[in-house]
Amino acid sequence: MERELSTISGACTFEHDGCITCSDAGIPAKVISLSGDDALCEDEAGERAEIAIELVAPVEIGEILITHGGVAIGRVTKNEADKLKADG
Amino acid sequence: MKYVSEFRNADLARAVSAEIASTVDPNRHYKLMEVCGGHTHTIYRHGIKDLLPDQIELVHGPGCPVCVLPMGRVDEGISIAEKPEVIFTCFGDMMRVPGSKGNLLEVKAEGADIRMVYSPLDALRIARENPDREVVFYAIGFETTAPSTALTLQRAKKEGIENFSVFCNHVTIVPPVRALLDSPDLRLDGFIGPGHVSTVIGCRPYEFMPMDYGKPCVVAGFEPLDLLQSALMLIRQIDEGRCEVENQYGRAVPWEGNLQALTAMSEVFELRPYFEWRGLGFIAQSALKLSPEYAAFDSELRYSTPGVRVADPKACQCGEVLKGVLKPHECRVFGTSCTPEKPLGALMVSSEGACAAYFNFGRRAEERVEIGSKK
Numbered sequence: 001m002e003r004e005l006s007t008i009s010g011a012c013t014f015e016h017d018g019c020i021t022c023s024d025a026g027i028p029a030k031v032i033s034l035s036g037d038d039a040l041c042e043d044e045a046g047e048r049a050e051i052a053i054e055l056v057a058p059v060e061i062g063e064i065l066i067t068h069g070g071v072a073i074g075r076v077t078k079n080e081a082d083k084l085k086a087d088g
Numbered sequence: 089m090k091y092v093s094e095f096r097n098a099d100l101a102r103a104v105s106a107e108i109a110s111t112v113d114p115n116r117h118y119k120l121m122e123v124c125g126g127h128t129h130t131i132y133r134h135g136i137k138d139l140l141p142d143q144i145e146l147v148h149g150p151g152c153p154v155c156v157l158p159m160g161r162v163d164e165g166i167s168i169a170e171k172p173e174v175i176f177t178c179f180g181d182m183m184r185v186p187g188s189k190g191n192l193l194e195v196k197a198e199g200a201d202i203r204m205v206y207s208p209l210d211a212l213r214i215a216r217e218n219p220d221r222e223v224v225f226y227a228i229g230f231e232t233t234a235p236s237t238a239l240t241l242q243r244a245k246k247e248g249i250e251n252f253s254v255f256c257n258h259v260t261i262v263p264p265v266r267a268l269l270d271s272p273d274l275r276l277d278g279f280i281g282p283g284h285v286s287t288v289i290g291c292r293p294y295e296f297m298p299m300d301y302g303k304p305c306v307v308a309g310f311e312p313l314d315l316l317q318s319a320l321m322l323i324r325q326i327d328e329g330r331c332e333v334e335n336q337y338g339r340a341v342p343w344e345g346n347l348q349a350l351t352a353m354s355e356v357f358e359l360r361p362y363f364e365w366r367g368l369g370f371i372a373q374s375a376l377k378l379s380p381e382y383a384a385f386d387s388e389l390r391y392s393t394p395g396v397r398v399a400d401p402k403a404c405q406c407g408e409v410l411k412g413v414l415k416p417h418e419c420r421v422f423g424t425s426c427t428p429e430k431p432l433g434a435l436m437v438s439s440e441g442a443c444a445a446y447f448n449f450g451r452r453a454e455e456r457v458e459i460g461s462k463k
Contacts, residue, residue, distance in 0.1 A: 025126040025310065026232060026284040026340075052209060054242075055235055055349040066287050066340055069179075069229075069236035070207025073349055074287035076340050 095311030125152030290345025367407025
């Protein structure tokens, strides 16, 4: 896993999220497929895991979810306020 | 990954860093607290501190649930884990948190059936697979983690699984921050708010910071650019005399939070009248317990835990570090009798604990400063 992580600066992944018990480290993961109340999601390192999606339903394939402890708690959306500009 | 990797762009980080340097008032000091342990980790992992001018001091907050757990709750978890009928499940970092007579890893080595899980749903699966055993999940975490436990308990109830219970140590973020603001020890200029807690609770709960205490708050994401940008937003508020809650992490944090998650939490949990925090003492309505509807899943009731209080080791200064009064390296046992391999205090255990983050990523920077100052 360290080998894969070495290519991803600061990756927060299913295998290495800094700290599983953290108050606040969600893992962004992309929805690959859906199956009832669960979704197969893929993190930035390419690792896949079943994630419970009741708390963010309905979910679409291709969405990026914020996951924590095997459960999706939010989603990442395009937000104009986040536009990166050097002047903030 | 879209919306993630863009926030690690080095050129943009340098540009924001330069913008911060040109924005700060050279004649004043800005003391900003990152509430969340995840932010502390990002700050050290990515060297954010080195990208900020000297006028900005970052103070680590109480946002690591392992670190704020009092030793008595660790001991009570261990006493449940030692019961022969129990399969005790917990997140990885909990295994090494010292109780008064050892940690869960040591109890496991002595024969207790303790298993590390990544999700409370894994603990529920173990309960399904072992109907003749009692499976206990050691639930810990702020509002980021509490929905996972809530969802797991909803599924357990729906499926009628009776050999599963939760030792609930979930805490809430606002009361300890309020306690810090009430503390005379600490003078802060603003807060970097926790991003993923806010994914669940939204931004509105932080409005007391500007309204009651006159402190600005910027809810921030976890990539390096998120933190730099939020620092810049705070500096601008302070310099312009504004004081409000702003959301830097709009791509993941709706202002109202996640109503589905909040609904699940309100069904499964209720507020405790008070809860003990390491370093901060008892704080009213700062933690969650299972609601009456879920009492059958409550390990505290099932095993009649006595609610013991245990004092921290005398040499340990976790409390002062948690309150931001001391920097980790200023603790008298930091890096000597307290290391990640053999932690004395919880802040050295969790990789998001301020001491462990300092030890792993920040220590050399401090040594550089010290060596430089001796010239």
